[in-house]
Amino acid sequence: MFKKNKFRKSIIALMIALTCSISLTSGAGAAQAASQINSYQDNKLNLDVKSAIAIDANSGQVLYAKNANKTLPIASMTKLITIYLTLEAIKNKTISWDTKVEPTSEIVKVANNLEYSNVPLKKGHLYTVRQLYQATLIESANGAAMCLAQAVSGSQVAFVKKMRAQLVKWGIKDAKIYTVCGLPNGNLGKAAYPGVSKNAENTMSAVDMAIVGQKLLAKYPEVLKTTKIAHMNFKDGNSNTTMINFNWMLKGLSQYDSSLKVDGLKTGTTDAAGACFIGTIKKNGGRLITVVMGAKHADGTDPSRFVQTKKLLNYIYANYTPVVLSKNTKINNHETMKVIDGQALSIPIGLNKKTTLWDPVDGKKLSSSMKYSSVEAGVAKGQIVNSYRFKSGSTKLISIDNPKQMEVQAKALQGTNKANIFVRIWRWIIGKE
Known part of the structure; x- marks a missing residue:
């Protein structure tokens, strides 16, 4: 009985320690993100x-x-x-x-x-x-x-x-x-x-x-x-x-x-x-x-x-040089997104709304990445499915909503329903997913 209680207390102590660690890490991350905005380029x-x-x-x-x-x-x-x-x-x-x-x-x-x-x-x-x-x-x-x-x-x-x-x-x-x-x-x-x-x-x-x-x-x-x-x-x-x-x-x-x-x-x-x-x-x-x-x-x-x-x-x-991107614009190298279990294996995506990016005049190339690599089917046309992230060289662009790295919403330019069970099984058999 004593050993059982001791083991239980040890588990509880470990859980508390993990929780505190996660909370402190999360708090530190939030504080760091806030500080990025507080003094951005102020020098x-x-x-x-x-x-x-x-x-x-x-x-x-x-x-x-x-x-x-x-x-x-x-x-x-x-x-x-x-x-x-x-x-x-x-x-x-x-x-x-x-x-x-x-x-x-x-x-x-x-x-x-x-x-x-x-x-x-x-x-x-x-x-x-x-x-x-x-x-x-x-x-x-x-x-x-x-x-x-x-x-x-x-x-x-x-x-x-x-x-x-x-x-x-x-x-x-x-x-x-x-x-x-x-x-x-x-x-x-x-x-x-x-x-x-x-x-x-x-x-x-x-x-x-x-x-x-x-x-x-x-x-x-x-x-x-x-x-x-x-x-x-x-x-x-x-x-x-x-x-x-x-x-x-x-x-x-x-x-x-x-x-x-x-x-x-x-x-x-x-x-x-x-x-x-x-x-x-x-x-x-x-x-x-x-x-x-x-x-x-x-x-x-x-x-x-x-x-x-x-x-x-x-x-x-x-x-800064403003780069104006129209609604529905497809970003180079990120024009499509994989769909899991969809009738279509991928769908075209683009900007959810007109967006102006302010490119720093620093001689560095403006580049982008996607937050997610895939989306679950079904997907409706116009549905928000991803976010684009942007950098100038290795420097991340930041926003008041996302102090760590600015995100711009991407939407599905075409929808797709979920594939039926037979299609999904066949894809699994032939290794095409």
């Missing part, structure tokens, strides 16, 4: 910001990163989450563009505080969701963003909880969100998030902020029709408020550069955050998303965040 560009990242909007390929995993205040970049959830509500028909919203007394106080970016809202007046949406994106109007939250969820607190839940769905788990507009919690007066310090601010990493931009552009690309507007009037009865976009890189504004035609997305500024900017640009067939956080902000005329964004964009265009 090649001296950006004067606390953190930054540049990715391809479609594939998520990481092209540059500086302290990209560091959690920092995001200020009004927060509003992109608010805009996403507003567009979701419109899509789901819980509100419409013409839904009218009356601001609460708390919102009116925020909207008329000249220390914040705003359009003045009035008690007893009604504003359409369209007006509020435009004011939020163009003028970065805090009161307008709060009105959108009220329209969607009925209260600021309920909407904040909705924001948090959405971020978790996107895999963003270390964000801290307290306000729908990005102001410090105490600046919202009675609309502040309860039980939290008045100094509490929304915080995320540059990686996470890039994910927000990527998700927004993927599902609601029409947002660019508004984010690219430099000037617009906000009409309230007989009065007009001229809105000027805080993204000074737009045409007609002070930091416009005809070679860098940025068309979005959102700035953010608080004392704690410094000057922040998540931008996007389409050029040479590819769309980029850039994030700079904690740039200098000497005063309201300081263009530092845009100067640093230009520096980042020029670095990308000088050091």
